[in-house]
Amino acid sequence: MLLFCPTCGNLLLVEENTDCLRFSCNTCPYICNINRKITTRTYPKLKEVDHVMGGAAAWENVDSTDAECPACSHKRAYFMQMQTRSADEPMTTFYKCCNQLCGHNWRD
Incomplete structure (x- = not known):
């Protein structure tokens, strides 16, 4: 899962702090502590496949x-x-x- 900075739009990095993990931006001073497990699951929609031989x-x-x-x-x-x-x-x-x-x- 990719999270983006709400201030500048760059990709947030996960860094380890002394007591927890947090999201941080390399460009601006934005930091957000991770309080809970963040997961998402996305299943791609498969295209219909045409038969090669007709x-x-x-x-x-x-x-x-x-x-x-x-x-x-x-x-x-x-x-x-x-x-x-x-x-x-x-x-x-x-x-x-x-x-x-x-x-x-x-x-x-």
Whole structure:
């Protein structure tokens, strides 16, 4: 927790006095003794994160091909290709099993 000087607006420092702790300002003569424990807890609001691959909508209009699913051995899979590395590298092919009960995802 940061406290600021009410006189000049600079950041207050915590210093140890002979009998207690106190806030003091380096710029002006402001001093405030600390009489009680001062704590605050602030939780940041997290932003909504978009799915990198486009989520479920990315698989709506894709083609299927002959590819064996490593999970259920189904012989057909949906596929899409994306450039995940630099332009001189080949595209990455992502597969999704056509079996509705499986739906396993993998890449090649």
